[in-house]
Amino acid sequence: MTRRAGARTIDHMPMSSITPLRVVVAGGGVGALEALMALHDLGEQQLDLTLVAPDDDFVLRPMAVAVPFSEGHVTRFPLDDLCAHFGARRVKATVEAVDPRARTVTCSDGRQLSYDRLVLAVGARTRAAYASALTFDDGDPVALNGLLADIEQGYVGSVALVVPPAGSWSLPIYELALMLAKYTCAVGFEDTPIHLITPEPSALAIFGPQVSSAIERLLADRGITVHTGSYATIERSGQIALAPGDRHLEVARIVALPVIVGRPIAGIPRDDHGFTPVDDHCRVVGLEDVYAVGDNANFPVKQGGLAAQQADVAAQDICADAGAPVVPEPFRPVLRGMLLTGREPRFLRHAAAGGDGESRFSTDRLWWPPAKVVGRYLAPWLAREAGLDPRAPAQAMRVETALPDERDARPLDLSPLGAIRPRGRW
Secondary structure, three states, X not given: OEEEEOOEEEEOOOHHHOOOOEEEEEOOOHHHHHHHHHHHHHOOOOOEEEEEOOOOEEEEOOOHHHHHHOOOOOEEEEHHHHHHHOOEEEEOOOEEEEEOOXXXXXXXXOOEEEOOEEEEOOOOEEEOOOOOOEEOXXXXXXXXXXXXXXXXXXXXXXXXXXXXXXXXXXXXXXXXXXXXXXXXHHOOOOOOOEEEEOOOOOOOXXXXXXXXXXXXXXXXXXXXEEEOOOEEEEEEOOEEEEEOOOEEEEOOEXXXXXXXXXXXXXXOOOOOOOOEOEOOOOEEOOOOOEXXXXXXXXXXXXXXXXXXXHHHHHHHHHHHHOOOOOXXXXXXXXXXXXXXXXXXXXXXXXXXXXXXXXXXXXXXXXXXXXXXXXXXXXHHHHHHHHOOOOOOOOOEEEEEEEOOHHHHOOHHHHOOOOOOOOOOOO
Protein backbone atom coordinates (compact mmCIF):
# COMPACT_ATOMS: atom_id res chain seq x y z
CA MET A 1 0.00 0.00 0.00
CA THR A 2 1.26 3.50 -0.74
CA ARG A 3 0.44 6.97 0.51
CA ARG A 4 0.86 10.11 -1.50
CA ALA A 5 2.67 12.96 0.28
CA GLY A 6 2.76 16.17 -1.68
CA ALA A 7 3.99 15.28 -5.17
CA ARG A 8 5.77 12.12 -4.04
CA THR A 9 4.56 8.56 -3.49
CA ILE A 10 6.24 6.66 -0.67
CA ASP A 11 5.93 3.17 0.76
CA HIS A 12 3.34 2.78 3.49
CA MET A 13 4.94 1.65 6.76
CA PRO A 14 3.18 -0.61 9.27
CA MET A 15 0.70 1.17 11.50
CA SER A 16 2.51 -0.13 14.58
CA SER A 17 5.49 2.09 13.70
CA ILE A 18 3.57 5.25 14.66
CA THR A 19 4.17 6.63 18.14
CA PRO A 20 0.83 7.58 19.77
CA LEU A 21 1.69 11.18 20.59
CA ARG A 22 -0.61 13.36 22.69
CA VAL A 23 -1.53 16.26 20.42
CA VAL A 24 -3.52 19.23 21.73
CA VAL A 25 -5.14 21.53 19.15
CA ALA A 26 -6.29 24.90 20.49
CA GLY A 27 -9.05 26.68 18.58
CA GLY A 28 -12.35 26.01 16.89
CA GLY A 29 -11.96 27.64 13.49
CA VAL A 30 -10.76 26.66 10.04
CA GLY A 31 -7.10 26.15 11.00
CA ALA A 32 -7.93 24.07 14.06
CA LEU A 33 -10.37 21.75 12.29
CA GLU A 34 -8.14 21.29 9.25
CA ALA A 35 -5.31 20.37 11.64
CA LEU A 36 -7.53 17.92 13.51
CA MET A 37 -8.67 16.21 10.30
CA ALA A 38 -5.14 16.07 8.86
CA LEU A 39 -3.71 14.64 12.09
CA HIS A 40 -6.47 12.04 12.21
CA ASP A 41 -5.72 10.95 8.64
CA LEU A 42 -1.93 11.22 8.45
CA GLY A 43 -1.46 9.81 11.95
CA GLU A 44 -3.38 6.67 10.94
CA GLN A 45 -5.88 7.34 13.76
CA GLN A 46 -3.23 6.45 16.33
CA LEU A 47 -2.60 9.91 17.80
CA ASP A 48 -4.23 10.95 21.07
CA LEU A 49 -6.08 14.08 19.91
CA THR A 50 -7.63 16.80 22.08
CA LEU A 51 -9.43 19.89 20.78
CA VAL A 52 -9.64 22.86 23.16
CA ALA A 53 -12.32 25.30 21.98
CA PRO A 54 -14.72 27.54 23.94
CA ASP A 55 -17.70 27.49 21.58
CA ASP A 56 -20.15 24.69 20.96
CA ASP A 57 -20.13 25.07 17.17
CA PHE A 58 -17.76 25.55 14.29
CA VAL A 59 -19.18 28.59 12.54
CA LEU A 60 -18.54 28.90 8.81
CA ARG A 61 -18.38 32.67 8.35
CA PRO A 62 -17.08 33.37 4.82
CA MET A 63 -20.63 33.75 3.45
CA ALA A 64 -21.51 36.24 6.19
CA VAL A 65 -21.23 39.23 3.85
CA ALA A 66 -24.19 37.89 1.87
CA VAL A 67 -26.41 37.30 4.92
CA PRO A 68 -27.89 40.83 5.17
CA PHE A 69 -28.83 40.61 1.48
CA SER A 70 -30.60 37.23 1.93
CA GLU A 71 -28.10 35.61 -0.45
CA GLY A 72 -26.13 33.54 2.03
CA HIS A 73 -26.16 32.13 5.51
CA VAL A 74 -23.80 31.33 8.35
CA THR A 75 -23.55 27.55 8.81
CA ARG A 76 -22.89 25.85 12.15
CA PHE A 77 -21.49 22.40 12.87
CA PRO A 78 -21.45 20.99 16.44
CA LEU A 79 -17.88 20.58 17.62
CA ASP A 80 -18.72 17.64 19.89
CA ASP A 81 -20.06 15.68 16.92
CA LEU A 82 -17.10 16.64 14.76
CA CYS A 83 -14.59 15.60 17.45
CA ALA A 84 -16.37 12.29 17.95
CA HIS A 85 -16.18 11.62 14.22
CA PHE A 86 -12.43 12.31 14.08
CA GLY A 87 -11.53 10.52 17.31
CA ALA A 88 -10.70 13.59 19.41
CA ARG A 89 -11.51 14.54 22.97
CA ARG A 90 -13.27 17.90 23.34
CA VAL A 91 -12.44 20.39 26.10
CA LYS A 92 -14.79 23.37 26.24
CA ALA A 93 -12.37 26.13 27.23
CA THR A 94 -9.66 28.39 25.88
CA VAL A 95 -5.91 27.99 26.24
CA GLU A 96 -4.74 30.78 28.54
CA ALA A 97 -1.08 29.83 29.07
CA VAL A 98 1.56 27.39 27.87
CA ASP A 99 4.49 25.98 29.85
CA PRO A 100 6.83 24.71 27.11
CA ARG A 101 9.25 23.11 29.59
CA ALA A 102 6.59 21.13 31.41
CA ARG A 103 4.69 20.59 28.11
CA THR A 104 1.40 21.64 29.62
CA VAL A 105 -1.33 24.11 28.75
CA THR A 106 -3.52 25.89 31.28
CA CYS A 107 -7.13 26.29 30.23
CA SER A 108 -9.64 28.98 31.14
CA ASP A 109 -11.52 26.54 33.38
CA GLY A 110 -8.37 25.94 35.44
CA ARG A 111 -7.50 22.47 34.21
CA GLN A 112 -4.06 21.58 32.88
CA LEU A 113 -3.48 19.39 29.86
CA SER A 114 -0.22 17.66 28.99
CA TYR A 115 0.94 17.44 25.41
CA ASP A 116 3.68 15.98 23.26
CA ARG A 117 2.81 18.37 20.43
CA LEU A 118 0.72 21.54 20.60
CA VAL A 119 -1.02 23.28 17.68
CA LEU A 120 -2.20 26.82 18.39
CA ALA A 121 -4.98 27.86 16.01
CA VAL A 122 -6.61 30.42 18.29
CA GLY A 123 -7.22 33.12 15.69
CA ALA A 124 -6.60 36.84 16.03
CA ARG A 125 -8.70 39.63 17.49
CA THR A 126 -10.34 42.54 15.73
CA ARG A 127 -11.07 46.08 16.81
CA ALA A 128 -12.83 49.00 15.21
CA ALA A 129 -10.55 51.16 13.10
CA TYR A 130 -12.78 54.25 13.26
CA ALA A 131 -15.02 55.36 16.12
CA SER A 132 -17.49 57.10 13.82
CA ALA A 133 -17.92 54.34 11.20
CA LEU A 134 -19.98 51.17 11.17
CA THR A 135 -17.54 48.27 11.48
CA PHE A 136 -18.28 45.31 9.22
CA ASP A 137 -17.17 42.09 10.92
CA ASP A 138 -18.20 38.64 9.68
CA GLY A 139 -18.95 37.75 13.29
CA ASP A 140 -21.93 40.13 13.24
CA PRO A 141 -23.28 40.43 9.68
CA VAL A 142 -26.72 41.64 10.84
CA ALA A 143 -25.06 44.89 11.91
CA LEU A 144 -25.67 46.02 8.32
CA ASN A 145 -29.44 45.56 8.59
CA GLY A 146 -30.01 49.11 9.78
CA LEU A 147 -28.01 50.56 6.91
CA LEU A 148 -29.95 48.52 4.36
CA ALA A 149 -33.26 49.58 5.88
CA ASP A 150 -32.25 53.25 5.70
CA ILE A 151 -31.18 52.84 2.07
CA GLU A 152 -34.54 51.29 1.23
CA GLN A 153 -36.36 54.19 2.93
CA GLY A 154 -34.34 56.73 0.97
CA TYR A 155 -32.42 58.11 3.95
CA VAL A 156 -28.93 57.28 2.61
CA GLY A 157 -27.71 59.34 -0.32
CA SER A 158 -24.19 57.91 -0.49
CA VAL A 159 -21.96 55.27 1.11
CA ALA A 160 -18.20 54.97 1.64
CA LEU A 161 -16.59 51.57 2.27
CA VAL A 162 -13.15 51.80 3.86
CA VAL A 163 -10.20 49.42 4.14
CA PRO A 164 -8.07 50.65 7.06
CA PRO A 165 -4.31 50.23 7.36
CA ALA A 166 -3.48 46.79 8.79
CA GLY A 167 -6.77 45.33 7.58
CA SER A 168 -4.87 42.44 6.04
CA TRP A 169 -7.71 40.70 4.12
CA SER A 170 -9.64 43.26 2.10
CA LEU A 171 -11.75 40.99 -0.13
CA PRO A 172 -14.93 41.28 2.01
CA ILE A 173 -15.17 45.03 1.38
CA TYR A 174 -15.24 44.41 -2.38
CA GLU A 175 -18.00 41.85 -1.90
CA LEU A 176 -19.92 44.33 0.20
CA ALA A 177 -19.54 47.03 -2.47
CA LEU A 178 -20.90 44.74 -5.19
CA MET A 179 -23.75 43.53 -2.99
CA LEU A 180 -24.67 47.11 -2.07
CA ALA A 181 -24.67 48.16 -5.72
CA LYS A 182 -27.10 45.38 -6.54
CA TYR A 183 -29.25 46.22 -3.51
CA THR A 184 -29.55 49.92 -4.28
CA CYS A 185 -30.75 49.06 -7.78
CA ALA A 186 -33.25 46.56 -6.44
CA VAL A 187 -34.85 49.11 -4.09
CA GLY A 188 -35.00 51.83 -6.73
CA PHE A 189 -31.97 53.95 -5.79
CA GLU A 190 -29.53 52.82 -8.48
CA ASP A 191 -27.87 56.25 -8.61
CA THR A 192 -26.66 56.03 -5.00
CA PRO A 193 -22.92 56.84 -5.04
CA ILE A 194 -20.78 54.05 -3.55
CA HIS A 195 -17.12 54.79 -2.82
CA LEU A 196 -14.51 52.16 -1.98
CA ILE A 197 -11.39 53.55 -0.29
CA THR A 198 -8.31 51.35 0.07
CA PRO A 199 -4.54 51.78 0.64
CA GLU A 200 -3.93 49.06 -1.96
CA PRO A 201 -2.21 50.37 -5.12
CA SER A 202 -4.98 48.73 -7.17
CA ALA A 203 -8.10 46.72 -6.45
CA LEU A 204 -7.11 43.48 -4.68
CA ALA A 205 -3.56 44.13 -5.80
CA ILE A 206 -2.22 41.00 -4.11
CA PHE A 207 -3.79 38.92 -6.90
CA GLY A 208 -1.72 40.55 -9.63
CA PRO A 209 -2.32 43.26 -12.23
CA GLN A 210 -4.50 41.29 -14.64
CA VAL A 211 -6.95 40.14 -12.01
CA SER A 212 -6.89 43.57 -10.43
CA SER A 213 -7.76 45.24 -13.73
CA ALA A 214 -10.65 42.82 -14.30
CA ILE A 215 -12.06 43.55 -10.84
CA GLU A 216 -11.71 47.30 -11.34
CA ARG A 217 -13.69 47.01 -14.58
CA LEU A 218 -16.36 45.02 -12.77
CA LEU A 219 -16.61 47.68 -10.05
CA ALA A 220 -16.80 50.45 -12.64
CA ASP A 221 -19.58 48.60 -14.50
CA ARG A 222 -21.55 48.50 -11.24
CA GLY A 223 -21.07 52.25 -10.74
CA ILE A 224 -18.65 51.91 -7.81
CA THR A 225 -15.93 54.55 -7.48
CA VAL A 226 -12.64 53.10 -6.23
CA HIS A 227 -10.03 55.29 -4.52
CA THR A 228 -6.86 53.16 -4.52
CA GLY A 229 -3.62 54.13 -2.82
CA SER A 230 -5.68 56.17 -0.36
CA TYR A 231 -5.63 56.31 3.43
CA ALA A 232 -8.83 57.52 5.03
CA THR A 233 -9.14 59.76 8.06
CA ILE A 234 -12.67 60.35 9.30
CA GLU A 235 -12.68 63.95 10.46
CA ARG A 236 -16.28 63.91 11.67
CA SER A 237 -19.45 62.05 10.83
CA GLY A 238 -19.62 61.72 7.06
CA GLN A 239 -16.44 63.74 6.43
CA ILE A 240 -13.45 61.80 5.07
CA ALA A 241 -9.99 63.15 4.29
CA LEU A 242 -7.92 61.10 1.85
CA ALA A 243 -4.14 60.98 1.93
CA PRO A 244 -1.86 61.51 0.16
CA GLY A 245 -3.03 64.79 -1.25
CA ASP A 246 -5.78 67.14 -0.17
CA ARG A 247 -8.89 65.21 -1.14
CA HIS A 248 -12.15 65.09 0.77
CA LEU A 249 -15.37 63.12 0.55
CA GLU A 250 -18.68 63.83 2.19
CA VAL A 251 -21.00 60.82 2.42
CA ALA A 252 -24.12 59.85 4.33
CA ARG A 253 -22.76 56.59 5.80
CA ILE A 254 -19.33 55.02 6.31
CA VAL A 255 -18.63 51.28 6.69
CA ALA A 256 -15.12 50.03 7.49
CA LEU A 257 -13.35 46.73 7.94
CA PRO A 258 -11.85 46.14 11.40
CA VAL A 259 -8.16 46.12 12.28
CA ILE A 260 -6.64 42.71 13.02
CA VAL A 261 -4.48 42.40 16.14
CA GLY A 262 -2.70 39.48 17.77
CA ARG A 263 -4.12 37.30 20.56
CA PRO A 264 -1.40 36.90 23.22
CA ILE A 265 -0.98 33.63 25.12
CA ALA A 266 1.24 33.51 28.19
CA GLY A 267 4.40 31.53 27.52
CA ILE A 268 4.21 31.98 23.74
CA PRO A 269 6.49 34.51 22.02
CA ARG A 270 4.97 37.29 19.92
CA ASP A 271 6.34 39.89 17.56
CA ASP A 272 5.91 43.67 17.69
CA HIS A 273 2.45 43.34 16.18
CA GLY A 274 1.24 40.74 18.69
CA PHE A 275 1.49 37.74 16.36
CA THR A 276 3.33 34.47 16.98
CA PRO A 277 6.51 34.03 14.89
CA VAL A 278 6.75 30.70 13.05
CA ASP A 279 9.18 29.02 10.68
CA ASP A 280 8.48 27.38 7.30
CA HIS A 281 6.97 24.33 9.00
CA CYS A 282 4.74 26.48 11.23
CA ARG A 283 6.81 25.68 14.32
CA VAL A 284 6.86 28.49 16.86
CA VAL A 285 10.28 30.11 16.75
CA GLY A 286 12.28 29.37 19.91
CA LEU A 287 10.04 26.58 21.19
CA GLU A 288 10.07 22.82 20.70
CA ASP A 289 7.00 20.90 19.56
CA VAL A 290 4.70 23.92 19.49
CA TYR A 291 3.06 25.04 16.23
CA ALA A 292 0.98 28.10 15.35
CA VAL A 293 -1.35 28.30 12.35
CA GLY A 294 -3.94 30.75 11.11
CA ASP A 295 -4.50 34.40 11.88
CA ASN A 296 -2.43 34.51 15.07
CA ALA A 297 0.69 33.30 13.27
CA ASN A 298 2.86 36.08 11.91
CA PHE A 299 2.21 35.43 8.22
CA PRO A 300 0.98 38.85 7.07
CA VAL A 301 -2.05 37.71 5.06
CA LYS A 302 -4.91 36.50 7.25
CA GLN A 303 -7.30 34.20 5.39
CA GLY A 304 -9.02 30.87 6.02
CA GLY A 305 -7.52 29.05 3.06
CA LEU A 306 -4.02 29.97 4.18
CA ALA A 307 -4.83 28.82 7.72
CA ALA A 308 -5.83 25.44 6.29
CA GLN A 309 -2.57 25.18 4.34
CA GLN A 310 -0.57 26.02 7.47
CA ALA A 311 -2.51 23.39 9.40
CA ASP A 312 -1.62 20.76 6.80
CA VAL A 313 2.07 21.71 7.05
CA ALA A 314 2.01 21.41 10.85
CA ALA A 315 0.16 18.07 10.72
CA GLN A 316 2.68 16.64 8.25
CA ASP A 317 5.57 17.65 10.49
CA ILE A 318 3.95 16.16 13.60
CA CYS A 319 2.98 12.89 11.93
CA ALA A 320 6.40 12.46 10.33
CA ASP A 321 7.97 12.81 13.79
CA ALA A 322 5.58 10.14 15.04
CA GLY A 323 6.82 7.74 12.37
CA ALA A 324 3.98 8.07 9.87
CA PRO A 325 4.83 7.64 6.18
CA VAL A 326 4.65 11.36 5.48
CA VAL A 327 7.20 13.63 3.86
CA PRO A 328 6.81 17.03 5.61
CA GLU A 329 6.91 19.95 3.23
CA PRO A 330 7.40 23.65 4.05
CA PHE A 331 4.65 26.23 3.87
CA ARG A 332 4.42 27.41 0.25
CA PRO A 333 1.19 29.38 0.25
CA VAL A 334 -1.26 29.57 -2.59
CA LEU A 335 -3.85 32.25 -2.03
CA ARG A 336 -7.35 31.41 -3.17
CA GLY A 337 -10.41 33.56 -2.79
CA MET A 338 -14.02 33.53 -3.84
CA LEU A 339 -15.44 36.98 -4.51
CA LEU A 340 -19.22 37.13 -4.21
CA THR A 341 -20.62 39.40 -6.91
CA GLY A 342 -24.36 39.12 -6.37
CA ARG A 343 -24.81 38.35 -10.06
CA GLU A 344 -23.07 36.23 -12.67
CA PRO A 345 -20.07 34.09 -11.68
CA ARG A 346 -16.54 34.90 -12.80
CA PHE A 347 -13.48 32.75 -12.20
CA LEU A 348 -9.91 34.00 -12.21
CA ARG A 349 -6.47 32.53 -11.64
CA HIS A 350 -3.09 34.21 -11.43
CA ALA A 351 0.22 32.44 -10.81
CA ALA A 352 2.56 35.07 -9.42
CA ALA A 353 5.42 32.66 -8.86
CA GLY A 354 6.13 29.54 -10.87
CA GLY A 355 3.70 27.84 -13.23
CA ASP A 356 2.83 29.46 -16.50
CA GLY A 357 2.72 32.94 -14.97
CA GLU A 358 -0.53 33.71 -16.80
CA SER A 359 -3.80 34.94 -15.40
CA ARG A 360 -7.05 33.19 -16.30
CA PHE A 361 -10.44 34.82 -16.55
CA SER A 362 -13.30 32.45 -17.23
CA THR A 363 -17.03 32.03 -16.82
CA ASP A 364 -16.45 28.31 -16.22
CA ARG A 365 -15.97 26.95 -12.73
CA LEU A 366 -12.33 26.04 -12.22
CA TRP A 367 -12.49 24.20 -8.88
CA TRP A 368 -14.43 21.85 -6.64
CA PRO A 369 -15.93 21.97 -4.12
CA PRO A 370 -17.30 25.42 -5.02
CA ALA A 371 -16.85 26.93 -1.57
CA LYS A 372 -15.08 29.87 0.01
CA VAL A 373 -13.13 27.69 2.44
CA VAL A 374 -10.42 25.79 0.57
CA GLY A 375 -8.73 23.12 2.66
CA ARG A 376 -7.44 19.67 1.71
CA TYR A 377 -9.59 17.98 4.35
CA LEU A 378 -12.06 20.58 5.56
CA ALA A 379 -13.45 21.65 2.17
CA PRO A 380 -14.51 18.14 1.04
CA TRP A 381 -15.92 17.42 4.49
CA LEU A 382 -17.99 20.62 4.44
CA ALA A 383 -19.19 19.81 0.93
CA ARG A 384 -20.38 16.39 2.05
CA GLU A 385 -22.03 17.75 5.19
CA ALA A 386 -23.79 20.50 3.25
CA GLY A 387 -24.81 18.12 0.45
CA LEU A 388 -23.32 20.34 -2.22
CA ASP A 389 -24.05 19.40 -5.83
CA PRO A 390 -20.85 19.94 -7.86
CA ARG A 391 -23.01 20.83 -10.87
CA ALA A 392 -24.78 23.66 -9.05
CA PRO A 393 -24.05 27.19 -10.33
CA ALA A 394 -21.68 29.25 -8.22
CA GLN A 395 -22.59 32.92 -7.94
CA ALA A 396 -19.04 33.94 -7.25
CA MET A 397 -15.69 34.96 -8.63
CA ARG A 398 -12.74 32.81 -7.70
CA VAL A 399 -9.22 34.22 -7.65
CA GLU A 400 -6.02 32.31 -6.99
CA THR A 401 -2.34 33.20 -6.87
CA ALA A 402 0.89 31.59 -5.73
CA LEU A 403 2.65 33.97 -3.35
CA PRO A 404 6.25 34.91 -4.23
CA ASP A 405 9.23 33.13 -2.65
CA GLU A 406 10.77 36.39 -1.46
CA ARG A 407 8.06 36.59 1.20
CA ASP A 408 10.66 35.20 3.64
CA ALA A 409 13.01 38.12 3.04
CA ARG A 410 10.33 40.83 2.98
CA PRO A 411 7.21 39.33 4.58
CA LEU A 412 5.32 42.57 5.14
CA ASP A 413 5.57 43.36 1.43
CA LEU A 414 2.89 40.72 0.93
CA SER A 415 0.34 42.85 2.71
CA PRO A 416 -1.21 45.23 0.19
CA LEU A 417 -1.68 47.64 3.09
CA GLY A 418 1.96 47.84 4.12
CA ALA A 419 3.45 47.48 7.58
CA ILE A 420 1.07 46.94 10.47
CA ARG A 421 0.92 49.61 13.13
CA PRO A 422 0.40 47.93 16.52
CA ARG A 423 -1.34 50.79 18.28
CA GLY A 424 -3.44 53.84 17.57
CA ARG A 425 -6.51 54.52 15.46
CA TRP A 426 -6.95 55.92 12.00
